[in-house]
Amino acid sequence: xxxxxxxxxxxxxxxxxxxxxxxxxxxxxxxxxxxxxxxxxxxxxxxxxxxxxxxxxxxxxxxxxxxxxxxxxxxxxxxxxxxxxxxxxxxxxxxxxxxxxxxxxxxxxxxxxxxxxxxxxxxxxxxxxxxxxxxxxxxxxxxxxxxxxxxxxxxxxxxxxxxxxxxxxxxxxxxxxxxxxxxxxxxxxxxxxxxxxxxxxxxxxxxxxxxxxxxxxxxxxxxxxxxxxxxxxxxxxxxxxxxxxxxxxxxxxxxxxxxxxxxxxxxxxxxxxxxxxxxxxxxxx
Numbered sequence: 001x002x003x004x005x006x007x008x009x010x011x012x013x014x015x016x017x018x019x020x021x022x023x024x025x026x027x028x029x030x031x032x033x034x035x036x037x038x039x040x041x042x043x044x045x046x047x048x049x050x051x052x053x054x055x056x057x058x059x060x061x062x063x064x065x066x067x068x069x070x071x072x073x074x075x076x077x078x079x080x081x082x083x084x085x086x087x088x089x090x091x092x093x094x095x096x097x098x099x100x101x102x103x104x105x106x107x108x109x110x111x112x113x114x115x116x117x118x119x120x121x122x123x124x125x126x127x128x129x130x131x132x133x134x135x136x137x138x139x140x141x142x143x144x145x146x147x148x149x150x151x152x153x154x155x156x157x158x159x160x161x162x163x164x165x166x167x168x169x170x171x172x173x174x175x176x177x178x179x180x181x182x183x184x185x186x187x188x189x190x191x192x193x194x195x196x197x198x199x200x201x202x203x204x205x206x207x208x209x210x211x212x213x214x215x216x217x218x219x220x221x222x223x224x225x226x227x228x229x230x231x232x233x234x235x236x237x238x239x240x241x242x243x244x245x246x247x248x249x250x251x252x253x254x255x256x257x258x259x260x261x262x263x264x265x266x267x268x269x270x271x272x273x274x275x276x277x278x279x280x281x282x283x284x285x
Contacts, residue, residue, distance in 0.1 A: 074126055075089055091133070095160050097123075102116065118178075124267075129157055138158075142165070146169070151179055156186065169198040169201075199270070199273075211235070216245040217269075218239065221270075221274065230254075233251055235248070243266050
């Protein structure tokens with residue numbers, strides 16, 4: 001006969017084993033469960049580089065890819081602004097402009113803007129570089145003279161065409177030396193460089209089929225006009241020192257210069273003794 005007390009002990013014993021079984025099942029469920037996904041802070045996967053990181057801040061081997069993409073985008077803009085010569089556009093897409101700017105401006109290398117370089121000079125706006133190069137109407141075998149080497153960018157674009165002889169003069173000794181070294185380092189070994197007063201041109205290699213001037217005198221330098229070959233083209237900004245001058249294209253026809261007004265531009269002043277001496281003797285266009 002089972003008494004009430006016996007029933008109570010049996011009931012308590014059953015509860016004990018039920019509780020124990022429940023705990024075992026819980027432990028098994030915990031052991032078999034997948035671990036939780038780590039939070040973003042715990043993840044070992046490195047996030048991609050933010051697209052807003054300046055080019056100057058990156059140091060990986062993919063930098064050149066980023067520069068190239070920026071350069072291609074810039075030249076697309078230049079083309080959209082009306083430059084159509086396929087050789088000029090090819091040269092602009094090839095020359096690494098970021099190699100010709102100061103380190104503090106490298107993140108702006110492929111902006112369509114002029115940038116400061118040393119000694120108060122500038123590297124010209126890419127659109128202007130392409131446009132002036134196109135205006136020269138260069139042909140295979142042409143000999144072209146640049147006045148104002150600066151950092152060497154315009155000379156590199158001319159050399160990258162692949163079918164012209166390039167001569168370039170820079171009046172600032174330090175810029176002449178650094179531009180020459182830079183052009184050599186980048187493989188533009190065919191460019192002839194000289195330190196000197198560009199007002200007087202380079203008579204040893206005259207006449208030139210084309211002359212491009214990348215600083216603004218207040219009148220046409222007579223020696224440059226004299227060194228231009230028959231049928232040659234001369235592209236030059238002319239005007240007083242300041243923000244705006246006029247870009248002129250001259251074509252030599254039967255010994256005379258025919259002038260074409262191409263509109264307003266902004267260049268650093270033409271410097272040197274020649275420009276001061278010649279101002280009293282050379283008529284303005």
